[in-house]
Amino acid sequence: MVFQWHCRAAHFALLCALLCGCLPARTTGGDVTSTLLIGGSKIDVTIESGEMRLSQAELLHWVQTAAEAVATYYGRYPVPHVEIHIIPVHGTGVRHGQTFGYDGGLIKIRVGKQTQAAELGNDWMLTHEMVHLSFPSMADEHHWIEEGIAVYVEPIARIQARQMSAEQMWADLVRDMQKGLPQDGDRGLDHTHSWGRTYWGGALFCFVADVEIRKQTHNEKGLQDALRGILNGGGDIRHDWELVEAFKMGDGVLAAVRRAITGAQLSKESSSEGILPSAVFAGRSVADFRPRL
Numbered sequence: 001m002v003f004q005w006h007c008r009a010a011h012f013a014l015l016c017a018l019l020c021g022c023l024p025a026r027t028t029g030g031d032v033t034s035t036l037l038i039g040g041s042k043i044d045v046t047i048e049s050g051e052m053r054l055s056q057a058e059l060l061h062w063v064q065t066a067a068e069a070v071a072t073y074y075g076r077y078p079v080p081h082v083e084i085h086i087i088p089v090h091g092t093g094v095r096h097g098q099t100f101g102y103d104g105g106l107i108k109i110r111v112g113k114q115t116q117a118a119e120l121g122n123d124w125m126l127t128h129e130m131v132h133l134s135f136p137s138m139a140d141e142h143h144w145i146e147e148g149i150a151v152y153v154e155p156i157a158r159i160q161a162r163q164m165s166a167e168q169m170w171a172d173l174v175r176d177m178q179k180g181l182p183q184d185g186d187r188g189l190d191h192t193h194s195w196g197r198t199y200w201g202g203a204l205f206c207f208v209a210d211v212e213i214r215k216q217t218h219n220e221k222g223l224q225d226a227l228r229g230i231l232n233g234g235g236d237i238r239h240d241w242e243l244v245e246a247f248k249m250g251d252g253v254l255a256a257v258r259r260a261i262t263g264a265q266l267s268k269e270s271s272s273e274g275i276l277p278s279a280v281f282a283g284r285s286v287a288d289f290r291p292r293l
């Protein structure tokens with residue numbers, strides 16, 4: 001399989017470096033708040049009070065790195081403003097992240113007080129949380145698509161921003177994707193809310209969608225184009241959308257390519273507009289999704 005994940009990376013990473021900035025820190029009741037600027041977006045980072053081995057500069061660098069990965073993948077940072085709360089906890093490593101749509105976007109992430117800078121360099125969790133900003137909020141039964149996109153996009157975004165190797169991603173993908181396969185008694189992604197099906201089943205859906213889009217467009221387009229289209233159509237975490245609405249938006253981005261590819265054949269068969277091929281992105285409904293890997 002040949003994929004072109006990182007063709008757009010270098011140019012955008014440079015743009016990010018030029019546009020990123022940091023405003024002076026403010027301190028309120030022991031918490032320190034700094035503001036990062038990524039393109040036209042503002043990221044307010046609050047480090048809650050507590051002794052940490054990491055410096056403020058190291059934590060801000062970590063946030064900026066994750067923001068650059070997400071901005072590289074989507075062509076811009078997904079929302080105009082987000083609050084990030086870094087909560088010191090006992091132990092080491094990045095522990096737990098949550099992303100909320102209210103107030104324009106809020107990410108809470110727990111970091112062990114003993115964590116060292118090298119551990120932040122390998123972190124995936126903050127990028128995962130930031131990817132959540134880029135897709136509309138779904139009903140509970142469709143939570144799998146929110147997590148699936150975050151799981152699938154996170155390493156690709158980091159590769160495109162030259163923060164991770166493609167070899168590492170493919171090794172992880174081969175090891176982990178099978179966790180998303182349906183088990184006995186599976187009732188489809190909308191109705192099977194296990195950890196494996198929600199996170200890796202969702203990621204598998206995205207992987208299959210990406211491969212299908214690439215096959216049908218002769219590798220001209222991928223899931224990234226559809227996801228950018230959804231974001232640019234207004235579908236970020238601040239808005240509640242139906243899943244089908246998001247799929248239609250993503251598919252609309254690919255419609256011109258589909259028409260260009262199949263236009264000649266269609267004109268032979270029929271001149272009717274009504275028989276355009278069914279949606280590429282939405283073509284696999286949840287009910288008939290049976291991965292073949």
Ligand SMILES: [Zn+2]
Nearest residue numbers: 128132147150
């Ligand atoms: Zn998540």
